[in-house]
Amino acid sequence: MTKVTMTVNGRPQTRDVPDTTLLSDFLREELRLTGTHVGCDTSQCGACVVHVDGRAVKACTALAVALDGAEVTTIEGIAQGKELHPMQTAFNDHHGLQCGFCTPGMIMTGIDMVERYKASGLPLTEEAIRHELEGNICRCTGYHNIVRAIEDAAQKMQAAPAAAAE
Amino acid sequence: MYPTTYHKPASLSDAAAALSASDEAMVLAGGQTLLPTMKQRLASPSALVDIRAIPELRGITVSGATVTIGAATTHAEVAGHHGVQQTIPALACLAAGIGDPAVRHMGTIGGSVANNDPAADYPAAVLGLGATVVTNTREIAADDFFEGMFATALDEGEIITAIRFEAPKRAAYMKFRNPASRYAIVGVFVAETDAGARVAVTGAGADGVFRHSGMEAALSASFAPEAIDGCEVGEGDMASDIHASAAYRAHLVTVMARRAVAGAV
Numbered sequence: 316m317t318k319v320t321m322t323v324n325g326r327p328q329t330r331d332v333p334d335t336t337l338l339s340d341f342l343r344e345e346l347r348l349t350g351t352h353v354g355c356d357t358s359q360c361g362a363c364v365v366h367v368d369g370r371a372v373k374a375c376t377a378l379a380v381a382l383d384g385a386e387v388t389t390i391e392g393i394a395q396g397k398e399l400h401p402m403q404t405a406f407n408d409h410h411g412l413q414c415g416f417c418t419p420g421m422i423m424t425g426i427d428m429v430e431r432y433k434a435s436g437l438p439l440t441e442e443a444i445r446h447e448l449e450g451n452i453c454r455c456t457g458y459h460n461i462v463r464a465i466e467d468a469a470q471k472m473q474a475a476p477a478a479a480a481e
Numbered sequence: 482m483y484p485t486t487y488h489k490p491a492s493l494s495d496a497a498a499a500l501s502a503s504d505e506a507m508v509l510a511g512g513q514t515l516l517p518t519m520k521q522r523l524a525s526p527s528a529l530v531d532i533r534a535i536p537e538l539r540g541i542t543v544s545g546a547t548v549t550i551g552a553a554t555t556h557a558e559v560a561g562h563h564g565v566q567q568t569i570p571a572l573a574c575l576a577a578g579i580g581d582p583a584v585r586h587m588g589t590i591g592g593s594v595a596n597n598d599p600a601a602d603y604p605a606a607v608l609g610l611g612a613t614v615v616t617n618t619r620e621i622a623a624d625d626f627f628e629g630m631f632a633t634a635l636d637e638g639e640i641i642t643a644i645r646f647e648a649p650k651r652a653a654y655m656k657f658r659n660p661a662s663r664y665a666i667v668g669v670f671v672a673e674t675d676a677g678a679r680v681a682v683t684g685a686g687a688d689g690v691f692r693h694s695g696m697e698a699a700l701s702a703s704f705a706p707e708a709i710d711g712c713e714v715g716e717g718d719m720a721s722d723i724h725a726s727a728a729y730r731a732h733l734v735t736v737m738a739r740r741a742v743a744g745a746v
Contacts (some may be wrong), residue, residue, distance in 0.1 A: 317487065334487035334529070337516075357517055358584065359661060370557070370586040376516050377587065380487045381509070428582065435561070448582025448661065472702055 321385045324392025334380050338372075339363045341379035342389060349481070350419050352391040354452070364420040364427075365389045371427035373450075390419035393394030393426065401471040402426050402464070411464035413455035424451050425465040429472050439469050482519040489531040493538070493617050493642065496530050500638045503528035507624040508640060510553055510592030512585050538591070538642055543568050546648040549615075552591025552641045556580070559590060570746050571652035571670070578656065580663050591641040597689060599630045599720065600664035604690040605654060607644060608669030609681035617641040632690040647721050649674045651704075655737045656684070659724055666725050667733040671741040677701035680738060685730040687720045696738055706739040 317330040318342055319336075320329040323346060330345045342348045342365070354362035365374045366388040393400040402425045405411070412418045428447040432439040439447075444465050445458070453461060482564040486503070490496040498606035507526035509515060510533070518524040525682045532538055543564035550559060559565055561575035579585055579593075579602050593603040594614060607614065607623045614621040617640045626634050635641070649672040665684030671678045678700035680693045695712040702708065714734045718725035 334485055335482050335519075356520065358513060361581070361583065364583050367586075371583045373583045376513055376584075378487065378506050378509075378512065378516070378529075381489065381512070381533075383489075424582065432580075447582055450583050 319379050319383050320386050321379075321382055323427050324388045324389060326413065330379075332379055334378070336379045337375055338365070338367075338377040338382060338387070339374035342374060342387070348389050348391050352416055352419055354420075359450075359452065360417070360420070361424060362417050362420040364423040364451065366423060366427060369430075371424050380429050388423075390422060393422070400426070401475070402429070402468040405464040405468035405471070406461070409460045409464040409467060411456065411461040412453075416457075417451060417453045421448070421451050421453065421461055424448065425461075425468060426472075429465070429469045432469075433473065439466075441466065444469075482516075483522060483525040483527055485519070486528045487531065488528060489534050491534050493640065496532055496535060496640060497617055497638060498655055498708070499528065499530045500640070506530055508532055508592075508595065510595070511555065511587045511589040512592075513580065514586035514592065514596050526566070532591070532640065533589075541565060548572070548589050548646045548648065550644050550646070551590050552594075552643055554591075556585035556588050556590070556593075557582070559586065568648045569610070569646055569652065571649075571672070572606055572610070572646060575602050575622055575654040577669070578602065578654075579660075584663075588667075590644055594626075594636060594644060595633060595641050597631055597633050598664070599689040600659075600661050600662075600666070600668075600684040601688065601690075602654070602656065602665060602683065605665075605668050605670040605681045605683035606646075607681075608681050608690050608692060609650060609672050610646050610652065610660075611674065611676075611679060612647075613645040615639055615645055616641050618700040620645075624692075632689070647674075649679075653741040654740040655744065656735050657733050657737055667730055667737050667738060669694075669734060669737040669741050671700065671738060671745060673700070673745065675706045678704060678705055682734055682738075685719055685734050687727075688716055693734070693738070700742065704742065704745070706743045709735065709742070711740055 352362040354360035365372040486723040506528035509529040564575040652672035656665040668683040680696040714731040719730040
């Protein structure tokens with residue numbers, strides 16, 4: 316067992332965990348943050364995407380012990396109180412989900428891509444969104460409404476300062 | 482996964498000591514291959530030595546035509562690095578196409594090269610550009626480094642510290658990828674250098690990444706897509722699995738090579 320401390324959604328969290336504990340298990344089992352979903356557990360589906368130090372990563376393919384001291388943001392940490400994040404609102408407005416299982420990962424990936432394109436000054440075109448989504452699999456929607464939701468959220472986030480998304 | 486003990490040394494010498502202290506220790510560089518492999522119980526390292534906290538293993542330096550990339554540098558960092566984009570655009574482009582965005586935020590060049598997966602992208606760039614693999618004990622030429630599927634010239638306990646590339650006149654990487662795994666079914670890296678053309682093929686070979694001498698000779702004479710029209714790609718040397726037959730892979734090698742030559746910058 317190793318003592319691991321990370322800041323999750325703004326709060327410091329310390330747990331004693333085996334060295335083999337995955338970040339996804341640390342979040343779900345230790346912190347009971349079950350919004351981060353585990354779909355494939357083989358790093359292909361993207362349902363477990365969270366932000367580690369501001370970058371989207373697959374929580375099923377990272378060791379908690381390796382992230383001692385890291386800042387982690389999960390789907391539970393992006394709303395401001397009762398006000399949803401623009402990406403969450405856009406998924407709602409555009410019906411970017413059906414069963415909802417992949418949605419936490421889609422939203423965390425969506426926020427990450429908008430922030431990266433914003434920082435680089437590159438246009439986040441529909442083609443770019445589809446390319447950026449290749450690590451997130453949805454078996455319900457056919458992706459069209461997910462892409463529309465991210466396009467919409469990108470416009471709204473463009474107006475806001477970058478830090479507001481985290 | 483089987484139990485293991487995690488180490489995060491802050492120096493290269495501590496990392497080497499931790500590696501040699503445990504019989505079945507392995508380096509953890511990004512974990513995007515190693516952790517899934519451990520989950521499947523196909524790997525059971527007694528210890529994991531995480532090299533990401535060693536400062537000299539991170540980062541990119543560009544000096545004239547030489548690009549040196551620290552082993553623990555992520556694919557996203559290589560893809561987004563202005564100096565790499567300017568000096569060896571084909572390398573930045575290759576890094577931008579590995580896996581998916583989340584994998585690129587964690588996976589590292591050193592991990593990819595040390596693992597030498599037969600369908601990985603970086604081995605094609607390292608071999609295609611004739612790069613140098615720098616370790617904690619020596620420097621290894623790419624031509625001497627890759628020794629077949631998942632096999633390299635690395636000794637027990639030897640750690641890659643950096644990969645050093647010399648910019649070619651022009652180069653490109655084209656891959657035909659498996660849409661689910663994002664690995665190359667066939668990937669071809671072509672480079673025109675002062676010493677002639679180099680062609681490295683990944684994904685296709687039954688024994689991992691390889692150079693195609695016939696195409697290299699043809700392209701050294703004339704660096705144009707049609708120059709390789711007569712080159713033979715032997716089916717006998719190709720991998721065959723549920724994703725593609727040997728004949729299909731052999732055909733794709735020529736198609737990808739032509740596209741790479743046509744797109745070389």
